[in-house]
Amino acid sequence: MNAEIVAIGSELLSPYRQDTNSLYLTERLNQLGVEVIFKTIVGDERAHLTSAARTALSRADIVIFMGGLGPTEDDLTREAVAEALGLELHRDDAILKQLEQRFAARGYKLTANNHKQADVLTGAVVLANLKGTAPGQWIAGQYEEREKLVLLLPGPPFELKAMFDEECVERLRAKLPVQHIAKCELRVAMLGESLVDSRIAPIYKRYSDVQTTILAGAGEIQLHLRCRGESLEAAQRRVDDLATKIEDELGDAVFSSNGESLEQIVSYLLQMRGMTLAVAESCTGGLLSERLTSIGGASRYFLGGAVVYSDELKTEMAGVPARLIEKHGAVSREVAIALAEGIRARAGSDLGVGITGIAGPSGGSEAKPVGLVFHALAHREGTDVIEKSFPGDRKRIRFFASQQALDMVRRQLM
Amino acid sequence: MNAEIVAIGSELLSPYRQDTNSLYLTERLNQLGVEVIFKTIVGDERAHLTSAARTALSRADIVIFMGGLGPTEDDLTREAVAEALGLELHRDDAILKQLEQRFAARGYKLTANNHKQADVLTGAVVLANLKGTAPGQWIAGQYEEREKLVLLLPGPPFELKAMFDEECVERLRAKLPVQHIAKCELRVAMLGESLVDSRIAPIYKRYSDVQTTILAGAGEIQLHLRCRGESLEAAQRRVDDLATKIEDELGDAVFSSNGESLEQIVSYLLQMRGMTLAVAESCTGGLLSERLTSIGGASRYFLGGAVVYSDELKTEMAGVPARLIEKHGAVSREVAIALAEGIRARAGSDLGVGITGIAGPSGGSEAKPVGLVFHALAHREGTDVIEKSFPGDRKRIRFFASQQALDMVRRQLM
Numbered sequence: 166m167n168a169e170i171v172a173i174g175s176e177l178l179s180p181y182r183q184d185t186n187s188l189y190l191t192e193r194l195n196q197l198g199v200e201v202i203f204k205t206i207v208g209d210e211r212a213h214l215t216s217a218a219r220t221a222l223s224r225a226d227i228v229i230f231m232g233g234l235g236p237t238e239d240d241l242t243r244e245a246v247a248e249a250l251g252l253e254l255h256r257d258d259a260i261l262k263q264l265e266q267r268f269a270a271r272g273y274k275l276t277a278n279n280h281k282q283a284d285v286l287t288g289a290v291v292l293a294n295l296k297g298t299a300p301g302q303w304i305a306g307q308y309e310e311r312e313k314l315v316l317l318l319p320g321p322p323f324e325l326k327a328m329f330d331e332e333c334v335e336r337l338r339a340k341l342p343v344q345h346i347a348k349c350e351l352r353v354a355m356l357g358e359s360l361v362d363s364r365i366a367p368i369y370k371r372y373s374d375v376q377t378t379i380l381a382g383a384g385e386i387q388l389h390l391r392c393r394g395e396s397l398e399a400a401q402r403r404v405d406d407l408a409t410k411i412e413d414e415l416g417d418a419v420f421s422s423n424g425e426s427l428e429q430i431v432s433y434l435l436q437m438r439g440m441t442l443a444v445a446e447s448c449t450g451g452l453l454s455e456r457l458t459s460i461g462g463a464s465r466y467f468l469g470g471a472v473v474y475s476d477e478l479k480t481e482m483a484g485v486p487a488r489l490i491e492k493h494g495a496v497s498r499e500v501a502i503a504l505a506e507g508i509r510a511r512a513g514s515d516l517g518v519g520i521t522g523i524a525g526p527s528g529g530s531e532a533k534p535v536g537l538v539f540h541a542l543a544h545r546e547g548t549d550v551i552e553k554s555f556p557g558d559r560k561r562i563r564f565f566a567s568q569q570a571l572d573m574v575r576r577q578l579m
Numbered sequence: 580m581n582a583e584i585v586a587i588g589s590e591l592l593s594p595y596r597q598d599t600n601s602l603y604l605t606e607r608l609n610q611l612g613v614e615v616i617f618k619t620i621v622g623d624e625r626a627h628l629t630s631a632a633r634t635a636l637s638r639a640d641i642v643i644f645m646g647g648l649g650p651t652e653d654d655l656t657r658e659a660v661a662e663a664l665g666l667e668l669h670r671d672d673a674i675l676k677q678l679e680q681r682f683a684a685r686g687y688k689l690t691a692n693n694h695k696q697a698d699v700l701t702g703a704v705v706l707a708n709l710k711g712t713a714p715g716q717w718i719a720g721q722y723e724e725r726e727k728l729v730l731l732l733p734g735p736p737f738e739l740k741a742m743f744d745e746e747c748v749e750r751l752r753a754k755l756p757v758q759h760i761a762k763c764e765l766r767v768a769m770l771g772e773s774l775v776d777s778r779i780a781p782i783y784k785r786y787s788d789v790q791t792t793i794l795a796g797a798g799e800i801q802l803h804l805r806c807r808g809e810s811l812e813a814a815q816r817r818v819d820d821l822a823t824k825i826e827d828e829l830g831d832a833v834f835s836s837n838g839e840s841l842e843q844i845v846s847y848l849l850q851m852r853g854m855t856l857a858v859a860e861s862c863t864g865g866l867l868s869e870r871l872t873s874i875g876g877a878s879r880y881f882l883g884g885a886v887v888y889s890d891e892l893k894t895e896m897a898g899v900p901a902r903l904i905e906k907h908g909a910v911s912r913e914v915a916i917a918l919a920e921g922i923r924a925r926a927g928s929d930l931g932v933g934i935t936g937i938a939g940p941s942g943g944s945e946a947k948p949v950g951l952v953f954h955a956l957a958h959r960e961g962t963d964v965i966e967k968s969f970p971g972d973r974k975r976i977r978f979f980a981s982q983q984a985l986d987m988v989r990r991q992l993m
Contacts, residue, residue, distance in 0.1 A: 176792070177618075178605065178614075178615045178616065178617075178618065179605065179609075179792060179803075180602050180603075180605040180606035180609065181602075181792065181794055181801070181803060182794070183597065183599070183602060185597070188594050188595075188597060189594075191592065191593065191594040192594035195593075195594060200592075201592045202592065202621075202622060202624075202627060203592075203619065203620065203621055203627065203631065204591075204592065204619070204620040205617065205618070205619050205620075206617065206618040206619075207616075207617055208616060210616075213616060213617065213638075216638060217617065220634050224627075224630060378590070378593060378595065380595055380596070387595075389595065443892075444886075449869075450868055450869055450871070450872025450873070450877070450881075451865035451866065451867070451868025451869035451871075451872060451884060451886065452865065452869045453865070454864055454865025454868070454869075454886040455863075455864055455865035455866045455868075455869045457864070457865075458864025458865060458886070458888065459864070459973070459974070459977075461938075461939065461940050461941060461973055462941065463864070463888065464888050464889065464942075467864075467888050468888055468889040468891070468892055469885065469886045469887045469888040469889055469892035469896065470865060470885070470886040470888075471883065471884070471885055471886070471896065472858075472865065472868040472872070472883045472884040472885070472886065473883045474872065474877065474878050474881050474882055474883040474884075475878070475882040475883055475926075477882070477926075477927070478857075478882055478883035478926055481925060481926070482883065482885065482896055482925070511895060511896070512889075512891075512892055512895070513891070524875075525875065526875050527875060527876065528878075559873070559875055560873065563873075
């Protein structure tokens with residue numbers, strides 16, 4: 166079975182907003198064995214909406230409409246889908262009553278425009294909205310003499326997610342042939358996309374039954390493996406088999422086989438080893454600290470950090486000798502080491518990280534171009550340094566540098 | 580005139596990737612007076628692609644196809660659009676020659692699969708690709724006896740943007756009736772969406788010729804105003820008129836009338852006043868420093884910061900007396916003040932910011948629930964504190980807190 170997702174709302178046709186619900190729905194549908202073959206984005210005009218509904222119904226088995234179920238004049242999804250399917254709308258007393266109660270509980274009276282949220286297509290199953298007012302609808306109908314499954318879901322992401330998970334997944338599963346889909350997500354640090362692909366392509370090409378998707382970001386490659394099989398065990402065996410071979414090839418560059426972020430892995434490892442960390446960062450400007458503390462409970466292992474933009478603060482907060490900066494420059498191997506060792510001593514942590522570099526766009530020179538970054542990690546046995554020249558703009562260079570530093574911590578803890 | 584954007588590529592129908600080119604194109608098209616009425620996302624299957632092309636041609640004046648112009652078997656946009664329009668493809672010798680030269684310059688030989696990039700629809704104008712290999716195409720043709728403008732553009736964002744700006748904008752302008760569109764983007768800090776809307780709706784509703792779009796984020800509302808007029812001056816007058824009235828109503832909560840971010844505005848103001856800033860942050864974990872240093876040249880006014888997660892580091896790096904933490908708790912008005920004053924003294928900056936709070940998901944109590952944050956700003960005349968209870972998850976609470984702190988700095992500098 167295949168599906169089309171129709172996202173409704175004029176704001177989704179502006180330069181400022183984008184449909185994101187469809188990513189969530191696609192993941193869920195894929196898990197059920199349903200492929201998404203089209204996505205359409207349409208505004209709040211009745212004629213456009215009806216035309217989009219007809220087009221979708223003519224080419225997909227399952228059509229999911231998102232949005233346009235609210236109480237305003239612009240909310241026309243019910244009317245347009247009813248017209249496209251040739252069905253009537255009737256006002257549902259049970260829904261009206263629920264709406265009245267919901268409003269009364271908050272001290273409001275149900276206004277007339279809200280009544281239309283109780284309009285239901287003939288034969289539709291009403292889907293409860295646990296997080297908002299507009300209920301959804303599930304219609305098993307016909308279009309051009311073929312069976313179609315049509316879902317009307319609300320647009321706000323938290324309403325949509327709750328309704329799909331609670332009200333739709335089991336109903337869909339009952340309608341669909343049993344599917345066994347196994348998945349695995351590997352993540353790889355600090356290797357380039359073409360290098361990774363050239364090394365693993367000979368491997369994954371031998372697994373034609375496993376779909377391999379490669380996504381590349383700054384300092385990170387994600388490998389999504391997916392397989393359908395006669396049983397979940399058989400499918401999982403194929404995915405795990407391929408994942409193991411890829412891990413053997415890429416070695417410890419693979420930091421996660423479960424889709425975790427690098428900061429999450431560093432968090433696990435620090436807690437497992439019972440160790441603490443402090444950081445002194447210059448060009449990353451707080452990004453490394455921000456990533457480390459984005460994980461709840463980070464205070465168990467992250468003591469803190471210094472964002473030492475000025476030379477004076479490098480001395481004041483991380484104890485870097487002023488003459489070292491004078492002699493080698495703020496962006497140097499020596500200052501990176503001094504930052505890492507200084508913050509480790511100052512914070513009394515097991516590990517200390519120092520980062521200094523040139524994120525650009527200005528500040529580069531021939532000897533020290535934009536993108537040059539020194540990363541140092543101080544530990545009990547000494548201090549390691551990695552020098553890199555990262556490509557890209559300020560944002561990308563900063564992310565690369567934070568990723569490199571996290572990867573050094575990870576490797577030290579392994 | 581209206582347009583449909585068709586984004587092509589099976590990866591855009593996966594849960595991992597999303598079309599973002601269309602936001603850029605929509606902005607450019609709107610500037611030319613063209614409204615986008617549909618967006619379609621379709622995979623690399625020939626039949627689906629042809630069907631999407633036919634549907635788009637049947638309902639929009641301008642149809643822009645993005646992607647599927649490369650050399651691989653999956654790149655079928657040329658073939659599908661030719662089929663939909665009933666046009667032939669012919670191999671263009673001039674393009675072939677350019678491709679050969681391009682490959683030769685890099686020491687490669689042009690392989691056979693690359694030849695298809697030289698296939699051109701009958702009557703098409705070839706659009707040069709300044710950033711990649713696949714050229715684009717511009718076809719002024721007919722579909723169902725109506726004039727249509729069809730553009731084939733490459734999928735990679737930097738290729739698409741360059742080609743659209745350099746090769747398409749002027750050609751489109753020459754085809755379209757002269758349009759005068761004036762714009763303005765106001766940004767508002769730390770007011771809720773419903774409050775802002777209730778205060779400004781009575782104003783913008785009187786300007787029915789100005790389209791007002793309200794976008795809300797954590798601690799920030801963006802107001803996009805747009806107007807078409809007989810002349811640019813007349814349209815700009817209407818937009819400016821409305822913007823002024825909104826600014827009068829919202830007062831200094833409006834921090835930008837040109838779409839700048841809050842950190843950018845703080846950057847301007849600090850440089851204008853010739854003042855410096857240092858920050859000591861706990862629950863925001865480096866986010867405030869990261870936002871301040873995301874602006875190039877931040878070293879001119881941002882001296883640095885301390886990410887003081889542990890109590891010891893609050894004392895060690897920002898000079899917060901240990902007994903103050905013991906007496907009032909790390910999350911308290913008193914510790915926020917001590918952080919701000921301590922980092923100001925330590926860094927020798929004109930302004931010092933202190934943030935302490937509970938970002939969750941754990942760590943809250945009845946007296947100090949998740950979301951509670953104290954923000955302090957130390958300056959020459961004293962120290963101000965703002966206490967807030969922010970809603971949402973860890974990420975949202977942290978962003979709110981960084982926004983509140985930036986807003987305090989902005990107001991101090993005004």
